[in-house]
Amino acid sequence: MTDCIFCKIVAGAIPSKKIYEDSEIIAFNDIHPIAPVHFLLVPKVHVAGLGDCVAEHEGLLGRLLLLAPKLAKEQGLDGFRTMINTGKSGGQEVFHLHIHVFGGGSSLPKT
Ligand code: 5GP
Ligand code: ZN
Numbered sequence: 001m002t003d004c005i006f007c008k009i010v011a012g013a014i015p016s017k018k019i020y021e022d023s024e025i026i027a028f029n030d031i032h033p034i035a036p037v038h039f040l041l042v043p044k045v046h047v048a049g050l051g052d053c054v055a056e057h058e059g060l061l062g063r064l065l066l067l068a069p070k071l072a073k074e075q076g077l078d079g080f081r082t083m084i085n086t087g088k089s090g091g092q093e094v095f096h097l098h099i100h101v102f103g104g105g106s107s108l109p110k111t
Helices: 005-011 055-074
Strands: 018-021 025-029 037-043 081-083 099-103
Touching: 005 025, 005 037, 018 055, 025 055, 037 055, 055 099
Parallel strands: none
Antiparallel strands: 018 025, 025 037, 037 099, 081 099
């Protein structure tokens, strides 16, 4: 996906504040954080969003979610929120699957 910003970050063509990388997942700080700690968990493979995931992504989705508490703890969070925006009407702006993880500071609002 040549015009996908997260594919470019995965490829190293656009810089990011990377906090984790393995063979299939990268995590980096959000450029516009909404909390003191705010990072994104991103699969290296281009999948547009959660609505485009199929059975073959089951393992990947599990590994992405399992990384969230591990990296949140490493970033100093004892509690955090995860968010997956799906589709334009779901607030998604970057159409490459990603999980937001954010927290820190005072308690997050209920919604
Ligand atoms: P979405 O609304 O698609 O769930 O969230 C996209 C997120 O990606 C936003 O929070 C936005 O700040 C972040 N973002 C967009 N472009 C870049 C970028 O070039 N670098 C980084 N690190 N984050 C980005
Ligand atoms: Zn992409």
